[in-house]
Amino acid sequence: MTRQIKLGAFLPGGGQHVAAWRHPDSVADGATSFEFHVKLAQTAERGLFDAYFLADGLAVAFGGGMEGGNAKVAGFEPVTLFSALAPLTKNLGFIATASTSYEEPYNTARKFASLDLISGGRAGWNVVTTGSAAAAYNFNHAEQPPHAQRYARGGEHVDVVLKLWDSFEDDVFIRDKQSGVFFDTAGVHPTDHVGEHFQVKGPLNVSRSPQGHPVVVQAGQSEDGRALAAATAEVIFTAHQRLDTAQEFYRDIKARAAANGRNPDHVLIMPGVSPFVGRTEEEAREKYDRLTSYILEEDGIALLNGLTGGTLDLKGVDLDGPLPSAPPTEGMKSRQTLIRQIADENNFTIRELYQWIASARGHYTIIGTPVQIADMLQEWFENEAADGFNILPPWLPTALDDFVDLVIPELQRRGLFRTAYEGTTLRENLGLPFPINRHSVARYAAQAAE
Amino acid sequence: MTRQIKLGAFLPGGGQHVAAWRHPDSVADGATSFEFHVKLAQTAERGLFDAYFLADGLAVAFGGGMEGGNAKVAGFEPVTLFSALAPLTKNLGFIATASTSYEEPYNTARKFASLDLISGGRAGWNVVTTGSAAAAYNFNHAEQPPHAQRYARGGEHVDVVLKLWDSFEDDVFIRDKQSGVFFDTAGVHPTDHVGEHFQVKGPLNVSRSPQGHPVVVQAGQSEDGRALAAATAEVIFTAHQRLDTAQEFYRDIKARAAANGRNPDHVLIMPGVSPFVGRTEEEAREKYDRLTSYILEEDGIALLNGLTGGTLDLKGVDLDGPLPSAPPTEGMKSRQTLIRQIADENNFTIRELYQWIASARGHYTIIGTPVQIADMLQEWFENEAADGFNILPPWLPTALDDFVDLVIPELQRRGLFRTAYEGTTLRENLGLPFPINRHSVARYAAQAAE
Numbered sequence: 001m002t003r004q005i006k007l008g009a010f011l012p013g014g015g016q017h018v019a020a021w022r023h024p025d026s027v028a029d030g031a032t033s034f035e036f037h038v039k040l041a042q043t044a045e046r047g048l049f050d051a052y053f054l055a056d057g058l059a060v061a062f063g064g065g066m067e068g069g070n071a072k073v074a075g076f077e078p079v080t081l082f083s084a085l086a087p088l089t090k091n092l093g094f095i096a097t098a099s100t101s102y103e104e105p106y107n108t109a110r111k112f113a114s115l116d117l118i119s120g121g122r123a124g125w126n127v128v129t130t131g132s133a134a135a136a137y138n139f140n141h142a143e144q145p146p147h148a149q150r151y152a153r154g155g156e157h158v159d160v161v162l163k164l165w166d167s168f169e170d171d172v173f174i175r176d177k178q179s180g181v182f183f184d185t186a187g188v189h190p191t192d193h194v195g196e197h198f199q200v201k202g203p204l205n206v207s208r209s210p211q212g213h214p215v216v217v218q219a220g221q222s223e224d225g226r227a228l229a230a231a232t233a234e235v236i237f238t239a240h241q242r243l244d245t246a247q248e249f250y251r252d253i254k255a256r257a258a259a260n261g262r263n264p265d266h267v268l269i270m271p272g273v274s275p276f277v278g279r280t281e282e283e284a285r286e287k288y289d290r291l292t293s294y295i296l297e298e299d300g301i302a303l304l305n306g307l308t309g310g311t312l313d314l315k316g317v318d319l320d321g322p323l324p325s326a327p328p329t330e331g332m333k334s335r336q337t338l339i340r341q342i343a344d345e346n347n348f349t350i351r352e353l354y355q356w357i358a359s360a361r362g363h364y365t366i367i368g369t370p371v372q373i374a375d376m377l378q379e380w381f382e383n384e385a386a387d388g389f390n391i392l393p394p395w396l397p398t399a400l401d402d403f404v405d406l407v408i409p410e411l412q413r414r415g416l417f418r419t420a421y422e423g424t425t426l427r428e429n430l431g432l433p434f435p436i437n438r439h440s441v442a443r444y445a446a447q448a449a450e
Numbered sequence: 451m452t453r454q455i456k457l458g459a460f461l462p463g464g465g466q467h468v469a470a471w472r473h474p475d476s477v478a479d480g481a482t483s484f485e486f487h488v489k490l491a492q493t494a495e496r497g498l499f500d501a502y503f504l505a506d507g508l509a510v511a512f513g514g515g516m517e518g519g520n521a522k523v524a525g526f527e528p529v530t531l532f533s534a535l536a537p538l539t540k541n542l543g544f545i546a547t548a549s550t551s552y553e554e555p556y557n558t559a560r561k562f563a564s565l566d567l568i569s570g571g572r573a574g575w576n577v578v579t580t581g582s583a584a585a586a587y588n589f590n591h592a593e594q595p596p597h598a599q600r601y602a603r604g605g606e607h608v609d610v611v612l613k614l615w616d617s618f619e620d621d622v623f624i625r626d627k628q629s630g631v632f633f634d635t636a637g638v639h640p641t642d643h644v645g646e647h648f649q650v651k652g653p654l655n656v657s658r659s660p661q662g663h664p665v666v667v668q669a670g671q672s673e674d675g676r677a678l679a680a681a682t683a684e685v686i687f688t689a690h691q692r693l694d695t696a697q698e699f700y701r702d703i704k705a706r707a708a709a710n711g712r713n714p715d716h717v718l719i720m721p722g723v724s725p726f727v728g729r730t731e732e733e734a735r736e737k738y739d740r741l742t743s744y745i746l747e748e749d750g751i752a753l754l755n756g757l758t759g760g761t762l763d764l765k766g767v768d769l770d771g772p773l774p775s776a777p778p779t780e781g782m783k784s785r786q787t788l789i790r791q792i793a794d795e796n797n798f799t800i801r802e803l804y805q806w807i808a809s810a811r812g813h814y815t816i817i818g819t820p821v822q823i824a825d826m827l828q829e830w831f832e833n834e835a836a837d838g839f840n841i842l843p844p845w846l847p848t849a850l851d852d853f854v855d856l857v858i859p860e861l862q863r864r865g866l867f868r869t870a871y872e873g874t875t876l877r878e879n880l881g882l883p884f885p886i887n888r889h890s891v892a893r894y895a896a897q898a899a900e
């Protein structure tokens with residue numbers, strides 16, 4: 001089969017752009033409206049997206065951060081939300097973010113396995129270590145745990161979750177009413193994990209789904225993040241401003257995956273793209289300028305501060321001058337570097353910088369016609385920069401409708417995107433293999449050796 | 451308005467009775483079938499039940515325990531499941547069990563607040579401290595934390611959750627697109643909790659629901675359990691074999707609630723009842739005997755062992771003789787006592803005992819006609835033993851259908867049960883007051899004093 005672009009839809013109900021909610025088309029209470037999320041999911045499914053993707057934070061994100069903004073101070077916990085959306089959709093995948101730092105692996109494994117069963121195999125777990133200090137304060141910490149420590153715990157957390165997801169082999173249930181034998185005890189496996197951060201005996205009290213277990217997703221860009229992603233992730237979200245850095249990341253991850261003994265084709269790289277779509281270039285530019293005009297100065301500064309680690313002091317600083325330096329933090333290290341890089345490479349003033357990142361927050365922003373946008377996606381897709389993209393519509397629902405109605409058909413005309421879902425599970429649509437239960441593998445091997 | 455009976459439906463997909471799944475009517479894979487749970491929820495709503503209730507355990511419950519049994523070794527996490535059922539129902543409440551011992555209060559508060567928003571105010575949290583040793587081993591413990599320690603942490607956990615649920619006042623969102631003011635910062639409140647077990651700065655990143663916050667439910671029977679329930683619970687599940695012990699519990703809790711400065715009418719006591727309904731007494735008895743005949747000896751013993759704390763050794767013991775003694779454990783203390791009391795008061799052999807508790811597990815089992823069952827419910831309801839009942843149909847779906855089709859109409863004929871839902875939120879149906887946000891109360895008081 002011809003290789004095709006995979007697409008995730010990043011659809012926070014409050015809108016992606018920091019001023020999205022002020023757009024006349026926007027549903028102002030979108031972040032807390034379940035009905036609005038139903039509409040978004042149904043539009044994404046109409047557009048044949050692989051998955052609905054949601055970031056997550058474990059604190060109110062006043063103004064700043066990756067998922068912050070005033071319109072998003074309150075919202076839904078992603079797994080709970082996706083579970084409610086699952087029975088109202090048929091093919092759309094659901095990739096929810098959850099933290100390895102502030103949850104226990106038994107609970108993480110359980111809620112995602114549960115969503116995976118409920119949705120008939122359409123769940124994905126976006127693994128994050130949670131870079132915000134505010135989250136640490138909600139979980140008994142007086143200060144944020146160091147970056148390296150979060151990643152060490154994160155790696156072990158993922159390891160335990162993967163073990164727990166293999167608690168029940170797929171052919172374990174006999175359910176013979178006559179004999180009273182419900183399951184084959186030989187097919188149920190304890191976890192018996194004893195590690196530096198966790199002791200988990202298992203087994204998990206949820207069985208596997210039609211896709212085996214949820215798809216593992218990761219978005220770390222730092223050295224620690226790349227190592228974790230190449231070891232365990234099946235889909236990797238990434239933020240790049242240029243084809244060459246996207247290519248460097250793509251080749252690096254594929255090489256690391258191969259070095260780990262993994263098939264690089266089973267590690268999908270999906271950069272984020274925030275598209276302003278117009279029937280003409282002028283119309284697209286107008287849409288961008290319009291949304292930019294809604295940004296309040298204080299919200300732009302708060303956003304910038306959140307994305308650079310919270311240590312930037314802009315009091316009395318000229319917003320039409322250059323970005324002052326700020327000490328690095330234990331938060332999202334690579335995002336901090338990326339934001340500075342954007343400022344430097346474009347010679348942006350502070351105001352221009354926050355206006356530019358207000359939508360994509362470090363991801364690629366493209367302003368153009370469906371043909372121009374398809375050209376860019378095609379170029380990255382065909383030149384070792386991407387296997388697909390995470391689409392971040394700047395405001396909702398209109399910018400999502402624009403992409404579905406104008407860009408998707410252009411990609412389909414070029415044969416670059418599906419015209420119907422390939423399957424009913426997230427793995428089938430992403431073209432990822434079914435993960436055979438590790439205990440079944442061992443059993444098959446033993447049988448073959450006899 | 452005349453006081454009426456409130457009803458919860460305890461509907462584990464795998465059936466309540468330890469051998470339920472072997473019944474010819476049973477859906478053998480009910481525990482892991484989402485479609486089956488949809489059917490159960492819709493039947494409960496047809497029966498005008500106040501809420502669908504689910505127990506929960508954080509370990510595979512091989513054979514024993516409150517929620518155990520072979521047919522339930524694997525199932526769904528309750529909040530994830532209820533979230534998916536919420537959009538497929540309109541009035542039914544959803545009371546999910548969650549542990550104060552093995553979750554963090556920020557996560558507990560968040561997932562229930564999220565379910566409450568998604569369902570339009572139909573969520574309830576059944577607070578448990580988790581009495582099983584197997585659960586402790588899944589959360590980094592080498593042994594089970596002592597009963598008293600679990601309750602101390604439990605009380606603080608509930609306290610933090612209640613604080614977090616009041617993070618956003620109900621009139622906080624302005625959402626004025628023109629001015630760019632999304633919310634009134636004066637109406638968002640940090641939690642600033644510093645206690646023995648938790649430090650939580652807050653605020654929670656979920657706003658309140660149409661019913662304010664989820665209904666708080668509790669089921670502890672021990673001294674610690676009663677104290678916690680009388681302090682915070684709005685609905686209390688309880689297990690009694692006799693009217694007199696139910697009355698003692700009812701009066702004790704109401705008095706304790708009053709002593710805590712609470713209105714006793716806002717603390718609903720709901721004993722569990724497992725009904726075998728027949729059009730004649732003989733038919734009902736036949737149903738009981740039939741289900742009893744499906745119990746395998748080993749499953750009966752496992753159940754008994756689970757309910758008495760896991761320290762019972764029945765190897766080589768005559769099952770048609772009396773129950774040997776066993777050392778007490780740090781598990782569910784009051785349940786252990788209750789099971790022994792049932793054995794003693796009825797002079798049960800081991801076999802008779804596990805047959806009797808196979809369905810209700812310590813709750814009241816009643817075998818009779820709709821009139822006989824309604825008589826019993828009415829007697830308890832009118833004599834200070836109950837404000838309502840938690841109905842535990844022994845097997846599913848038939849025993850639930852029996853109750854809905856035969857007993858509910860009899861209760862309605864007597865004016866003891868609703869003929870239509872009173873409202874759309876769980877609180878409205880239960881007749882519980884809307885909890886005004888604590889910060890609004892303070893603000894109103896300050897305004898009144900001016």
